[in-house]
Amino acid sequence: xxxxxxxxxxxxxxxxxxxxxxxxxxxxxxxxxxxxxxxxxxxxxxxxxxxxxxxxxxxxxxxxxxxxxxxxxxxxxxxxxxxxxxxxxxxxxxxxxxxxxxxxxxxxxxxxxxxxxxxxxxxxxxxxxxxxxxxxxxxxxxxxxxxxxxxxxxxxxxxxxxxxxxxxxxxxxxxxxxxxxxxxxxxxxxxxxxxxxxxxxxxxxxxxxxxxxxxxxxxxxxxxxxxxxxxxxxxxxxxxxxxxxxxxxxxxxxxxxxxxxxxxxxxxxxxxxxxxxxxxxxxxxxxxxxxxxxxxxxxxxxxxxxxxxxxxxxxxxxxxxxxxxxxxxxxxxxxxxxxxxxxxxxxxxxxxxxxxxxxxxxxxxxxxxxxxxxxxxxxxxxx
Ligand SMILES: *Cc1c(COP(=O)(O)O)cnc(C)c1O
Numbered sequence: 449x450x451x452x453x454x455x456x457x458x459x460x461x462x463x464x465x466x467x468x469x470x471x472x473x474x475x476x477x478x479x480x481x482x483x484x485x486x487x488x489x490x491x492x493x494x495x496x497x498x499x500x501x502x503x504x505x506x507x508x509x510x511x512x513x514x515x516x517x518x519x520x521x522x523x524x525x526x527x528x529x530x531x532x533x534x535x536x537x538x539x540x541x542x543x544x545x546x547x548x549x550x551x552x553x554x555x556x557x558x559x560x561x562x563x564x565x566x567x568x569x570x571x572x573x574x575x576x577x578x579x580x581x582x583x584x585x586x587x588x589x590x591x592x593x594x595x596x597x598x599x600x601x602x603x604x605x606x607x608x609x610x611x612x613x614x615x616x617x618x619x620x621x622x623x624x625x626x627x628x629x630x631x632x633x634x635x636x637x638x639x640x641x642x643x644x645x646x647x648x649x650x651x652x653x654x655x656x657x658x659x660x661x662x663x664x665x666x667x668x669x670x671x672x673x674x675x676x677x678x679x680x681x682x683x684x685x686x687x688x689x690x691x692x693x694x695x696x697x698x699x700x701x702x703x704x705x706x707x708x709x710x711x712x713x714x715x716x717x718x719x720x721x722x723x724x725x726x727x728x729x730x731x732x733x734x735x736x737x738x739x740x741x742x743x744x745x746x747x748x749x750x751x752x753x754x755x756x757x758x759x760x761x762x763x764x765x766x767x768x769x770x771x772x773x774x775x776x777x778x779x780x781x782x783x784x785x786x787x788x789x790x791x792x793x794x795x796x797x798x799x800x801x802x803x804x805x806x807x808x809x810x811x812x813x814x815x816x817x818x819x820x821x822x823x824x825x826x827x828x829x830x831x
Contacts, residue, residue, distance in 0.1 A: 474724070528656045584807075586602055790816075
């Protein structure tokens with residue numbers, strides 16, 4: 449199969465000879481109406497009805513006890529890690545194969561990542577690799593898990609549901625219980641993805657979702673923290689909104705808070721986008737099925753959802769048989785105006801994380817060298 453035929457195939461799907469981006473936002477609900485209504489009301493900022501509405505919609509959809517909307521996904525992750533008790537000097541286990549925001553959030557709390565390999569099943573954090581790393585390097589105490597080499601706490605495990613494909617959560621939850629570590633899910637990419645019927649981001653102690661412009665739905669910029677209990681939700685809301693103690697006029701704040709509240713204008717956009725989430729999920733699933741059929745006849749392996757899960761297929765991906773073929777595919781498609789991308793460079797290759805402790809990363813390295821993301825915008829497919 450030649451790469452020219454991949455270009456033709458994608459062009460046929462999107463029915464255009466113009467540039468085809470990787471993922472664009474689609475506005476087919478009442479976005480214009482709700483945003484205009486918000487501007488006309490003058491409540492564009494920190495007060496207004498849409499933030500509560502948006503949080504309620506996310507709660508109803510994901511089944512989380514409480515959702516707390518934030519300015520972006522990185523802020524949601526930062527707040528989730530703070531709420532999970534991550535402190536200065538702690539270690540946090542995560543995957544090297546992730547977007548940099550996962551690590552930035554913990555870095556700015558003074559925590560340090562420990563990089564562990566991903567699973568070939570999910571291309572997200574591998575529970576076996578986490579357990580193997582801990583068995584070699586950690587010990588459990590009443591207060592939590594301690595890194596033997598440094599005597600510093602290993603406070604949290606942060607799996608990331610890569611491209612919307614849920615990680616093996618039952619196994620990961622068992623590992624976290626065994627080692628007395630809190631679980632915070634980076635569900636930035638996985639709104640609409642379910643693990644054994646449960647929404648991603650609701651299985652750990654906290655979850656963080658992103659509504660950046662490239663995600664399945666967008667609020668312009670935005671994120672949300674999914675909290676396990678209403679009590680944790682109330683505290684999360686408190687710290688993300690400057691930790692002000694309610695009073696008619698006095699300013700008293702009982703904790704060092706964040707100003708991470710999602711503006712009402714963005715929440716209005718989010719409410720409209722939630723109306724069309726199901727449609728986009730259906731369209732993206734059909735698109736993924738078309739890719740899957742197409743690549744079944746090739747030596748490129750299309751990345752499918754794990755058997756136990758329902759993925760949102762946020763970004764479609766193929767694994768090439770060689771790194772050389774990956775490079776050729778990237779060049780030919782991008783030269784032809786069909787946008788494709790390699791996966792992120794592994795986190796331990798970045799200057800700020802190069803000295804972080806890490807386990808074996810052979811699976812991550814293989815995926816890094818062989819994976820290509822394909823155009824994935826939701827679209828009405830006619831082929
Ligand atoms: C998009 C993304 C984030 C951050 O979301 P922002 O809203 O852009 O801050 C975090 N982690 C992962 C894996 C992401 O893909």
